Amino acid sequence: MRSAWSDEDARAAIAQHVERNDVSASRCNEDIALRVYSSRLIGREPGLVLHGGGNTSVKTTLRDDLGDAVEVLCVKGSGWDLASIEPPGFPAIRLRELLRLRELDALSDEDMVNAARTRLLDASSPNPSVETLLHAFLPHKYVDHSHADAILAIVDQEREHAEALCRALFGELELAIVPYIMPGFALAKLAAERHDEHAKRRGRCHGLVLLQHGLFTFGATAREAYERHVAAVTRAEQHIATRHAAALRAPPSARPRTTGSRATPSFAPVVRGRLGGDFVLHLRRSPAIRDFVDDPALAQLSQRGPVTPDHVIRTKQRPMILDVPEGATLEARARAVDGALASYRAAYRSYFKDQVAAKGVTRRELDPDPRVLLIPGVGLAGVGANEQAARVAADLYEHTITVIRDAEAVGRYRALPDGDIFDMEYWSLEQAKLGRGSPRALEGRVVYISGAAGGIGLATARAFAARGAHLYLVDRDGERLAEAAARVGGPCEWAAVDLRDRAAVADSVEAAVRRFGGLDGLVSNAGTAPQGMIADCPPQVLEDSLAINLLAHQWLAQAATRVLAAQGRGGFLLFNASKAAFNPGAGFGPYAVAKAALVALMKQYALEGGALKIRSNAVNADRVRTNLLPPDFVAQRARARGLSPEAYFRSNLLAQEVTAEHVAEAFVHLALAPSTTGAVLTVDGGNIAAAPR
Ligand SMILES: [Zn+2]
Structure with a gap:
C-alpha cells in the first residue's frame, strides 16, 4: 500500500x-x-x-x-x-x-x-x-x-x-x-x-x-x-x-472447479421467498469469490467465524452454505433451500441459547436468518432488509474471503470464540449502529414498472420508491427513461425494452431478479392510444394496439408470475387499464377493445393466481395530462364538448383535475390492500357511465 x-x-x-x-x-x-x-x-x-x-x-x-x-x-x-x-x-x-x-x-x-x-x-x-x-x-x-x-x-x-x-x-x-x-x-x-x-x-x-x-x-x-x-x-x-x-498457489482462475458455472440465479427467488423478512439479495461472482465457494474446503474455512467482531451485526456469525443441485427441478431446489435454512436457523438458535445460558444474561433474540449465502457454482449473495444492507454484507464478505485466504497463507485462520462474537452481536452500542426505525410500507419489496418514462409511470415509480420499494423500470425510450430513473430516488435499475418482444420481456424480468434477488409486484403500465372508427380500422392499427395494450401485459404478467410462484410468498399484478374498458368512446375502438380484454386478463390472473396469494387488480384512469395523446387531441375533444381544455380536465363528478400522482397513489393502495383481488379502481374524478359493474 x-x-x-x-x-x-x-x-x-x-x-x-x-x-x-x-x-x-x-x-x-x-x-x-x-x-x-x-x-x-x-x-x-x-x-x-x-x-x-x-x-x-x-x-x-x-x-x-x-x-x-x-x-x-x-x-x-x-x-x-x-x-x-x-x-x-x-x-x-x-x-x-x-x-x-x-x-x-x-x-x-x-x-x-x-x-x-x-x-x-x-x-x-x-x-x-x-x-x-x-x-x-x-x-x-x-x-x-x-x-x-x-x-x-x-x-x-x-x-x-x-x-x-x-x-x-x-x-x-x-x-x-x-x-x-x-x-x-x-x-x-x-x-x-x-x-x-x-x-x-x-x-x-x-x-x-x-x-x-x-x-x-x-x-x-x-x-x-x-x-x-x-x-x-x-x-x-x-x-x-x-x-x-x-506456497506456489495457483492463481484462482486456473484452479479446477468442483461444479460448473450456472449463469441463471434461479435459486434466488426460491431463497428469498423462504427467508423470514422482506429481504433483498445482492449477488456477487468475481473469480476470487468463485474460487472460494467452489473450494472443497469451503465448509471448514467459512464456518470459523467473522474476521473482526465489528462485522457480526451485518454478516451474522457465520455465512450459510447453499448447495443447490445443478439442473434441479423447482421442487428439488426448494427442498435444498429448506434443508439448508432449517439447519442454519437451528444452529443460530442454539448459539443464542447457549450463550445466554453461559453468561447468565437476558437478551432479545435477533432473527435467525443468514446475511451471507455462499453458493457453490454461483457465487455469494448478501442478504439485507434493503439493497444497501445487502451490499454491505456482500462487501464485508468479499473482504472476509481475502482475509481468510491470506491468514491461511501465513498460518491458520482463527476467529474469536462464539462467546466473544455474541458479546459484540448483542452489544447495545453495536445494535444502535443499525439504527432501526419503523420500516416503510414497501421497504425492500421489488417492483417492476413498465412505461416508466411516461407521466403516470414516473409518478408511480416515485410513489413506490417513497415507500421504500426497489424498482426495475422499463420503457421503450431509453433516453427518457434514463432521465426519469434519475428522478426516482432509492435503489432503481432501468432498461429500454420493447414489450412486444416476448423474449426481451422475460429477459428483463430475469434481470430484475438478478439485481434484487426476486420480485414482489408488477405495475404493467405501458400503453398507446390508437384511434380510428372500428369498422374501417386498418388491420395494422388494431394489431399494434393488441400487441402493446393487451399481449405485452400478458408477456409481463406471465414472466412475473413465474418468479412469484418460485418465491412462494404471493405478490401483486397491477394493470393500467382504462375507463374505455367499460365506457368506450366513438373513434377509440382499437384502444377500447384491447383495454376491455386487459380487464379480462386481470380477472383471469386474479382467478388463477389466488391459490398462490398473487393478487391481480387494475386501475382505470381518465383524462390525465400525459403525452400519450397527440398535442391537438385534448383541444379537439374539449371543443367537441363546448369546453375549454382546462374545463375538459375538470368535467367529472368531483369537478377536479386527475393527476398522474393520483393514479400512482391508486397503484400503491392496491399494492398494499391485502384482501383485494380482481378489482378495478377508478381514478377519474367520478364518471358514472364508466363505473365498474
Ligand atoms: Zn475497531
Whole structure:
C-alpha cells in the first residue's frame, strides 16, 4: 500500500474547511481540517476500512461558548463514514475530564456514552465513536484506527503465532501488542497500559496491533499517524505476498472447479421467498469469490467465524452454505433451500441459547436468518432488509474471503470464540449502529414498472420508491427513461425494452431478479392510444394496439408470475387499464377493445393466481395530462364538448383535475390492500357511465 498523502491536497483541505470558513471558526481549525483530510485517505481505501468502519481522532484546542480555550478530543461521530467525513463528523469532547475517567476501575457502556455526551462542546453533535476513550487515553495528537484486511490476516491466528508474527513484522515499527477484549472501557484502559509499557521500555510507541481486531497508529501530525498506518499495513501485505509465493498457489482462475458455472440465479427467488423478512439479495461472482465457494474446503474455512467482531451485526456469525443441485427441478431446489435454512436457523438458535445460558444474561433474540449465502457454482449473495444492507454484507464478505485466504497463507485462520462474537452481536452500542426505525410500507419489496418514462409511470415509480420499494423500470425510450430513473430516488435499475418482444420481456424480468434477488409486484403500465372508427380500422392499427395494450401485459404478467410462484410468498399484478374498458368512446375502438380484454386478463390472473396469494387488480384512469395523446387531441375533444381544455380536465363528478400522482397513489393502495383481488379502481374524478359493474 502506498501513501496517498499530498501536501497540496492537505493545504486545499485547510483552505476549504478553515479559511473559507464553511463551518463556524469555533468548530474547526487547521488540526481538524487535516484530520478530515487524512481520515478520507484512509476511508477511501477499501483494504483499510469498509462502510463506516474504523475511526480517527485529533486532540486540539477550541473555544467554548464563553470564549475560553478548551483542550478537546475530536473523534469520529457515529453515522459518519471516513471516506466522506466533514468537520461536523468529529464531535469535540472536553479532553481533561475524559482523561480523569482512566482513574475509575470500571464504567458501564451506558455510563461511557453518557460521560462522552455530557462533555461535548456542542450538544447537537452525533454520539462519539464507541472507541472514544481508547483514543482519549493515548497521549498522541493524531490517532488512526482501522480493521485493515492485511492486518487481520496477521492477527486472526492462534494467539502465540499471532504475537510472534506481530513481533517479527511490527517490532521495529514500535507497535505494541494488545490481546483481544471487546471494545469499551476495559479495552481503552488495557490499550493505554500496553502503550505506556512499550513507551517506557523502548522510549517510544507508534501504534497498537489489537489481536483479532485491528490496528491503531499515532503521530504528532496527521501525516505521521497516517504514514505509520500505511507502513504497518505494507509490512503485513509484503509478508502475505511472500507466503503466497512460497506456497506456489495457483492463481484462482486456473484452479479446477468442483461444479460448473450456472449463469441463471434461479435459486434466488426460491431463497428469498423462504427467508423470514422482506429481504433483498445482492449477488456477487468475481473469480476470487468463485474460487472460494467452489473450494472443497469451503465448509471448514467459512464456518470459523467473522474476521473482526465489528462485522457480526451485518454478516451474522457465520455465512450459510447453499448447495443447490445443478439442473434441479423447482421442487428439488426448494427442498435444498429448506434443508439448508432449517439447519442454519437451528444452529443460530442454539448459539443464542447457549450463550445466554453461559453468561447468565437476558437478551432479545435477533432473527435467525443468514446475511451471507455462499453458493457453490454461483457465487455469494448478501442478504439485507434493503439493497444497501445487502451490499454491505456482500462487501464485508468479499473482504472476509481475502482475509481468510491470506491468514491461511501465513498460518491458520482463527476467529474469536462464539462467546466473544455474541458479546459484540448483542452489544447495545453495536445494535444502535443499525439504527432501526419503523420500516416503510414497501421497504425492500421489488417492483417492476413498465412505461416508466411516461407521466403516470414516473409518478408511480416515485410513489413506490417513497415507500421504500426497489424498482426495475422499463420503457421503450431509453433516453427518457434514463432521465426519469434519475428522478426516482432509492435503489432503481432501468432498461429500454420493447414489450412486444416476448423474449426481451422475460429477459428483463430475469434481470430484475438478478439485481434484487426476486420480485414482489408488477405495475404493467405501458400503453398507446390508437384511434380510428372500428369498422374501417386498418388491420395494422388494431394489431399494434393488441400487441402493446393487451399481449405485452400478458408477456409481463406471465414472466412475473413465474418468479412469484418460485418465491412462494404471493405478490401483486397491477394493470393500467382504462375507463374505455367499460365506457368506450366513438373513434377509440382499437384502444377500447384491447383495454376491455386487459380487464379480462386481470380477472383471469386474479382467478388463477389466488391459490398462490398473487393478487391481480387494475386501475382505470381518465383524462390525465400525459403525452400519450397527440398535442391537438385534448383541444379537439374539449371543443367537441363546448369546453375549454382546462374545463375538459375538470368535467367529472368531483369537478377536479386527475393527476398522474393520483393514479400512482391508486397503484400503491392496491399494492398494499391485502384482501383485494380482481378489482378495478377508478381514478377519474367520478364518471358514472364508466363505473365498474
Ligand atoms: Zn475497531
